Amino acid sequence: MSDIKKVVLAYSGGLDTSIILKWLQETYACEVVTFTADLGQGEELEPARAKAEMLGIKEIYIEDLREEFVRDYVFPMFRANALYEGVYLLGTSIARPLIAKRQIEIAAATGADAVCHGATGKGNDQVRFELGYYACNPDIRVIAPWREWDLNSREKLVAYAEQHQIPVPKDKRGEAPFSVDANLLHTSSEGKVLEDPAAPCPEFVYQRTTSPEEAPDKPTHIEVGFEGGDAVSIDGERLSPAALLERLNNLGGDNGIGRLDLVENRFVGMKSRGVYETPGGTVLLAARRGLESLTLDRGAAHLKDELMPRYAELIYNGLWFSPEREMLQAAIDESQKYVTGSVTLKLYKGTASVVARKSDYSLYSEAHVTFEEDAVYDQKDAEGFINLNALRLKLLGRRKHVRKS
Numbered sequence: 001m002s003d004i005k006k007v008v009l010a011y012s013g014g015l016d017t018s019i020i021l022k023w024l025q026e027t028y029a030c031e032v033v034t035f036t037a038d039l040g041q042g043e044e045l046e047p048a049r050a051k052a053e054m055l056g057i058k059e060i061y062i063e064d065l066r067e068e069f070v071r072d073y074v075f076p077m078f079r080a081n082a083l084y085e086g087v088y089l090l091g092t093s094i095a096r097p098l099i100a101k102r103q104i105e106i107a108a109a110t111g112a113d114a115v116c117h118g119a120t121g122k123g124n125d126q127v128r129f130e131l132g133y134y135a136c137n138p139d140i141r142v143i144a145p146w147r148e149w150d151l152n153s154r155e156k157l158v159a160y161a162e163q164h165q166i167p168v169p170k171d172k173r174g175e176a177p178f179s180v181d182a183n184l185l186h187t188s189s190e191g192k193v194l195e196d197p198a199a200p201c202p203e204f205v206y207q208r209t210t211s212p213e214e215a216p217d218k219p220t221h222i223e224v225g226f227e228g229g230d231a232v233s234i235d236g237e238r239l240s241p242a243a244l245l246e247r248l249n250n251l252g253g254d255n256g257i258g259r260l261d262l263v264e265n266r267f268v269g270m271k272s273r274g275v276y277e278t279p280g281g282t283v284l285l286a287a288r289r290g291l292e293s294l295t296l297d298r299g300a301a302h303l304k305d306e307l308m309p310r311y312a313e314l315i316y317n318g319l320w321f322s323p324e325r326e327m328l329q330a331a332i333d334e335s336q337k338y339v340t341g342s343v344t345l346k347l348y349k350g351t352a353s354v355v356a357r358k359s360d361y362s363l364y365s366e367a368h369v370t371f372e373e374d375a376v377y378d379q380k381d382a383e384g385f386i387n388l389n390a391l392r393l394k395l396l397g398r399r400k401h402v403r404k405s
Contacts, residue, residue, distance in 0.1 A: 004141055006031040006112040008103050010129070013048025015168060017118045019157055020145050021055050022164045024116060028143070033059040033110050037099050040066045040184025040242065055166070061106055065098060066184055070241035073098055073320075074185055078284060079229045080304070080332045081292075082312040088262055089278045089285065090315050091186025096125060097320035100132025104140060114141035121147045124267050128318030135321035178205060184245055186258075186278040194273050197263050201275050208249065208277040212256030212350030219348035220255055221355070224248075224287040226343070229336025231284060245280045252279030255347040267317045283352045287343040290354035294362045295338045304335055 007024055011017045011034035024032050034052045036045050045062050052060045073094050084090055103115045115133055119125035126144055133140050151157050161168050181188045189205050203211060225233035232238055234247050252258050258279035266272050292301060307328055314325045341359025345352050367376045 004028050004030050004114045004143070006033065006110065007114040007116050007141075007143060008033045008035055008107045008110065008112045009116045010099055010103060010118065011036050011048060011052065012118070013045070013051050015161060015166070016157065018051055018055065018166050019151070019161055019164075020116065020118050021052070021057070022166060023145055023149060023151075023160075024143065025056070026164075027149075030114075031059075032057055033061065033106060033112055035061045035099075035103055035106050036063070037102065038062070038064045038066060039069050039095055039098070040246070041182040043182075051167075059110055063102065065102065066242040067240055069095065069098055070184060070245050074245065074281075075230045075241060076329060076333070077315060078281070078288060079336050080308055080311045080328070081285060081289060082308055082315060083285075084312045084316045085262075085264055086309075087260055088264060088274075088276065088312075088316075089186065089260075089281045090312060091183060091276060091278055091281065092125070092181050092188050093128060093316045093318070094185065094320075095183045096128035096318060097132045100129050101136050104133060104136040107137070107140065114143055116143040116145065119144070119146065122268065122270070123272075124316070124318065127267055131318040132321060180207070182207075184242060184249070185281050186276055189275045190272060194275055197273050201261050205275055206259065206277060209253045209259055209279055210256045212259075215254065215256035215349045219346045220251060221344060221346055222251060222283075223342050223344045224284070225341075226288070226291055227340050229288070229333070229339040231287065233342075245284070248280030248283045250279075251347060252283045252352065253277070255352075256350040257347060257352050258282040259350070283345060283347065286352040286354055287345055288339070290343040290345075290357045291339055291341050291359060294357050294364055295341065295359050296335060297363065300335050304332065307331065 007028065007030055009017065009021055009024065009032055011021065013036060021032055021034065024030060034048070034057050036048045038045055049060050049062055077090065077094050082090055084093070106112070107115055117126065117129040119129055121144070126147075130142050130144070133142055151160055158168055160166075177193045178189045179191045187207050193199075193202060194205065223235050224231050225236070225238075230241070231244055234244060234251075239247060258277050258281065260276040260278070261273070262276065263271055263273050296304070311325065311328045311332070314320070314322060314328070319325055338359075338361035340361055341357065343354055344356040346355050365376075367374055
């Protein structure tokens with residue numbers, strides 16, 4: 001079909017990517033290298049090796065990228081307090097640049113001239129993967145099977161698998177009730193039982209969080225320590241980035257924290273419904289904002305909040321490697337120099353509430369805000385401040401009176 005000799009496939013070991021693997025061999029008559037990334041999705045990945053070997057693959061990459069994922073992607077994004085459309089913590093979006101980058105690196109190491117992903121032609125992930133590929137290697141060839149083949153139904157996929165002796169799990173023979181994407185930051189569920197936004201999400205969709213109604217009746221208190229804007233400890237115990245996020249996931253999930261049922265605007269133009277669980281990220285965001293309230297100057301804090309929606313949109317749209325994201329990241333990182341200290345949170349039935357915060361770099365001055373007599377602030381100074389800020393309003397008010405007369 002083409003002159004492609006070798007392709008690196010982002011391979012989960014599931015039915016769809018196993019079908020893609022065989023389809024690549026059959027359609028392109030090329031050698032396939034499989035790459036399976038452990039991003040904390042909570043699945044045993046060695047079966048992916050066995051399936052790849054069964055399909056004749058000689059070069060198989062299975063890599064634990066959890067620490068790199070949290071340290072170099074999740075934490076920088078959280079320094080921005082990024083929320084897409086005000087609520088979504090971007091758990092799927094932030095995983096794609098790392099997978100894309102590593103695929104390109106493996107392509108270079110193995111002499112592959114193409115890469116392949118399993119994203120459909122309707123979603124955002126095709127954009128995220130391919131923008132990442134081209135940013136890392138402008139000359140790479142990209143194969144997107146869902147935009148090429150005619151296997152456009154579960155029935156056709158199962159028939160193709162059976163024709164090529166690809167094992168089909170029993171739960172894959174019918175239409176899946178919903179699809180799931182997961183990593184250490186979140187789970188994302190969409191499709192089928194979730195396609196009608198007027199129908200409430202069934203409880204069985206949730207995998208990482210206890211129902212808030214069923215969460216413990218007694219609150220859990222934790223202290224999260226920060227250095228330079230990044231979380232480094234829980235209750236005084238220093239943890240690696242991935243271990244810390246996993247601990248927060250367990251604490252948040254047990255207390256019913258981090259559920260989101262969202263109708264969002266996809267980059268490709270349509271609206272879609274996603275049900276997300278981000279327990280650790282929700283706790284982390286609350287803790288970060290609690291500490292920033294103490295350590296960030298008002299102007300810096302407000303500017304950072306203005307930049308955040310743009311930053312979040314760049315991540316959502318797959319533009320992690322863009323110069324504008326890097327420019328914003330530099331400004332955001334500069335703001336985090338003094339975001340060091342600790343925050344105490346109460347986790348209780350779906351909420352993460354800041355109850356205390358402290359920092360050696362705090363800008364909070366009790367001497368200035370006390371209601372008692374003080375020697376550092378002259379209240380008379382406020383009169384001139386008010387008069388100067390009121391000047392333009394007075395002039396506007398007088399003009400209104402002129403027009404009326």
